[in-house]
Amino acid sequence: MTYCVGIRLNQGLVFMSDTRTNAGVDNISSFRKMYTWCKPGDRLITLLSAGNLATTQTVVGLLEEHTKAAGDRNPDIMEVPSMFQAARLVGETVREVIKTASDNGAQSQAAFSATFILGGQIAGGAMRMFLIYPEGNFIEATDDNPFFQIGEHKYGKPILVRALDPDMSFEMAAKLLYVSFDSTLKSNLSVGLPLDMQFYERDSLTKGYEKRVEATDPYYRSISEGWSDALRSAFNSLPDFKRD
Template identity: 65%
Template structure:
């Protein structure tokens, strides 16, 4: 399992993903879930993955191969004219990879399933964010649904829903997502540090801030401790419950 979030802000896009993969409590490893392709001044495309590791790595490797080897360039996400067409390319590739591994045809609940968050901007278009399903179809973020989560989503979602603001700065969005990730990590051992973070500012056509949060990161640990203390303070400030008898 994993946890990834892609978020739309008025300022641009924010991506955050953990790095834990596991096939049982005695087989835990670290793999990067976030991949980025760019043509400076023309496009930036970021992809995050959750699901079967072999499937997600196959999809990313094939996308990368198509951008480098002339015979495999079509269709390439670096040549598609719109982000919708990029989503179609990725969706078709996801479907083909899942089908090639599944016995008796592709099914959404197969052990080879994978889900992706795709975001970025191509010149002449606006920044866009998509969630791509194992079947190859996808949905796009909107003002009603301004962020997507994949993987272990339930523990961190309430925090984002309560505090999200499209006008927030990148710094505030990252702080919000760190709280969401910290809550998820504390509740589920299948999600863990390090965390990869990336921002993209509208019309910049270049990767913004990009960094990794390690387990010994001072700011992350401060956020974790402060959030726990704030929750305890808020709980004890609530009105006391009393039995009617």
């Protein structure tokens, strides 16, 4: 399992992903789940992945391979003219990888399932973010739904729903994500540190701030401890139950 979040703010995009993968309690390891393609002044595209590790790595591998193969006629994520076309390309790649894997074995397509968050901006177009399903179809983030989650999302969703404001700064959004991820880490062992975080500033068309959050990170520890203390304080301040 995994946990990844993409947030669309008025000033840009914020991405965060964990790095834990597991095939049982005795087979846990770390793999990066955030991938970025950048050509400064032309495009910045970031992809977050959740699901079957072989599927997600194959999808990313194919997207990357097509950017380097001279004379390759396959669509190239570094050449598509819009973020919509980038989402179509990723969706088609996901669908083909899952279909090929299931056709070659006895397992159903569900065993190779994978979901992605794609966000960024291409010169001449708007900043956009999409949630891409295993079937290859996708939806776009809107003013009414300015964030997407994939993987183990239920524990970290309440704080996002209650506190997210599209007008907030990158720093406030980062604090919100730290709380969301800490709540998830404390509730599900299949999500784990380190975490990867990235900011994209609207119309910059280049990479923004990036950070890897380790277990020893002082700010992460202060947020984790502070949020626990704040919840206990809020709980204790509520009226006591009285029997009728």
